[in-house]
Amino acid sequence: MESSMSFAGRQIAITGGCSGIGLAVAKTLLALGAIVYVADIAPEVPEYFTSQKNIHVTLRCDITDRQSCQDFLNSIPGRLDGLVNCAGTSGWEGKIGTDEVYRRTMDINVAGTWNMATEALQRMSTQEDIESPGIVPGSVRSVGQGSIVNVGSGASLRGVSGLAAYTASKHAVLGLTRSWARDFPKMRINLVAPGATDTPLAEASIASAPRNDPDVIIGKAQIASIPKGRMAYATDIADAIVFLLSDWSSFITGQCLPVNGGNF
Template structure:
């Protein structure tokens, strides 16, 4: 169907989990994909998979906590593909525990990666899209934990709550120039970041301490989040902006 045909899409944190699944799906849907990540080999593996399937991809090794480098990432994308049409600001880290046990280092790591870096990515992406003068679509990866509370998630939840608010504010600010901004808010998804906390019972049912009570009775797959991201970046959602799409198997409805 090629919902992103001839579009240039940036995926941050595109070497594993939701980012990797999204980069591969976007390429399959016709996009030229640039992806960032810290691990060079993982990035090259994603590019190889995309190219083997006939797509086009560029890997940019980057640590987004080095915010001064973010404009250079956008410049690399434009040098390679000529423009930037869409961006999925997906990069993030976990981190938490009982509030009494947390320190400033944990706070800085989680908030700097999940929120601060995402803000500066937004800033650079919007600047490029405004130079092009034909709008664009930007998506953030939030979390259902921005909406519901779980013990031990205070800093992570704060960072993702900030993402939801950031996306809404940006949607209002940049709507007049045709730039749409939304967030997806996943429940627990089977990714390398969550794997250590997933347990399996004798019947093979998976569970996670932050995934209890999901009505659909299972954890999400990265590809399911990628499909939601695809919709919000494609022209199928051309009148959707400022929204926080919860993709949680019904968890927040309980």
């Protein structure tokens, strides 16, 4: 039976799709029939992609470089149905972080999202506004010109000790999301705000944080306070992102969807 959340023939671009949450989004979309285009600064294609047909990976693509973003999107022929801005960086900064970490964090998380999304918006906002049949006979869904999902964080919504630059960057991504949703009403532009998620990034963040500091929340104490009792799997976050890319979210735009196991 065909999945009622089919992405057959849909073309979706993902930044940071070679690891963690972005990789889980790519795998989910491939399973649902999408044609997936990944841009990542990584030097190697993940093993999983080598057995897949509908995947195109642009390696060593740095989203902080505007031209690289333009070249990546220009490599995608035809309609661009969706974009997931997932590439990001994080790590323990300390109570007074360095200028270097601040600049790098803002550059990747904010300027990178800005670069890829503004290039995509120029293209997607001139695309045909389409509808698809709903699950209820006779109903329709307004797919519009396409969907952009930005990956924020719980730090898009509250302060996080020792992560001021990261928190500022993720608040900024939420601000971009909300403004773009108003500027482009024929599109859907939303943000998913993951809580602690089991990925290489989280592993590195936890490893970089000091031990025995009661203010450090990117560690065991944070995980212990998650009502569901565990970190998210990358697939938990991917499911929410894929929902917001899908026709099932046709009337949702400008929203922040926290996915945190109840740790709001």
